[in-house]
Structure formats: C-alpha cells, structure tokens
Amino acid sequence: MAKITYIEHGGTEHVVEVANGLTVMEGARDNNIPGIEADCGGACACSTCHVYVHPDWVGKLPDVDAMEEDMLDFAYEPKPGQSRLTCQLKVTDALDGLVVQMPEKQI
Template sequence: MVKIIYVEDNGQTHVVDVPRGASLMEGARDNGIPGIEADCGGACSCATCHAFVDPSWVDRLPAKQPMEADMLDFAHEADPIRSRLTCQIKANEGLEGLILHIPERQA
C-alpha cells in the first residue's frame, strides 16, 4: 500500500492507503474522497478526476502522456504545471506521501 494525501478545496485532508498498481483515481473513488468524480471510470475520456499536484511533487511524477494533456484542456481551472488526471497515475513506492489538491469543482 502507498499512502496518498488528498486535500479537499475546503482544506479537509484524507490520508488513504492505495494499493500498488492502482490508479490514484481508484484510490480516491474506493475511499469516498469528495471531489473526485471519475465519470469515465479511468479511461482518460473525461477530466472529472483532475487534481493539482503539490508543488514539491511535480518533478517526481511520470510525464503526462499526450492524451492526458489533451483531456486537461477540459478541466476546471487547469494549471499547466500542477494539473494531472488521477486516473493516469499509478500508485508505487516512489509516491509514498504524495499530496494532491482537489479543485473546487470538476469539469
């Protein structure tokens, strides 16, 4: 398990154990984290699992693939550096303690 920290727009923090290999969207969905809607179920065909990566983690994540970058165009107030789709990031030991900030609303 990998500890991921989800921070709601109102500041409420949730520390969740996400199974290795599961997406961070699955971790949020399976633990009832508010604000991660995951309408497409992880197919990278919506932007409702959008989150802002804490600045201290931006350089430690795998690069965005073109499909993810395209979908982020539909995310609410996307940030070119910090915005990611949580369905596209898999939990692994290198992400222990990752902090994700959930936007005020999804697309």
C-alpha cells in the same frame, strides 16, 4: 502501498493507503474521497478526476502523455505543471507521501 493525501477544495484532508497497481483515482474512489468524480471510470475520456499536484511532487511523477494533456484542456482551471488526471497516475511505492488537492469543481 503508498500513503496519499487528498485535500478537498475547502481544505479537508484525507490520508489513505492505496495499493500498488491501482491509480490515484481508484484510491480516491475506493475510499469515498469527495471531489474526484471519475465519470469515465479511468479511461482518460473526461477530466473529472483532475487534481493539483503539490509542487514538491511535480518533478517526481511520470510525464503527462498527449492523451492526458488533451483531456486537461477540459479541466476546471488547470494549472500548468501542477494539473494531472488521477486516472493516469499508477500507484507505486515511489508515490508514498503524494499530496494532491482537488479543484473547486470538476467539469
């Protein structure tokens, strides 16, 4: 289990425990966190689960693969180095304390 903090664009924080093996996107979806739409259901075929990873966590996450990088081109106002698709982040104990912030909107 990992405790993940999701911060809405307006600043509202949601701290939830997400089971290992799920994705950060599934954790948001299963806990009704607003701001992550996940239109493709986690297939890395859209960018509607885009977040900005807190700078303290950028270097602790797995590298962005080519497919995720391509989809981030479609995200709303991506930030180099901080933008990630939550469907591509598998939850493990190593993600305990992860902080992500949603963009103003998803496209």
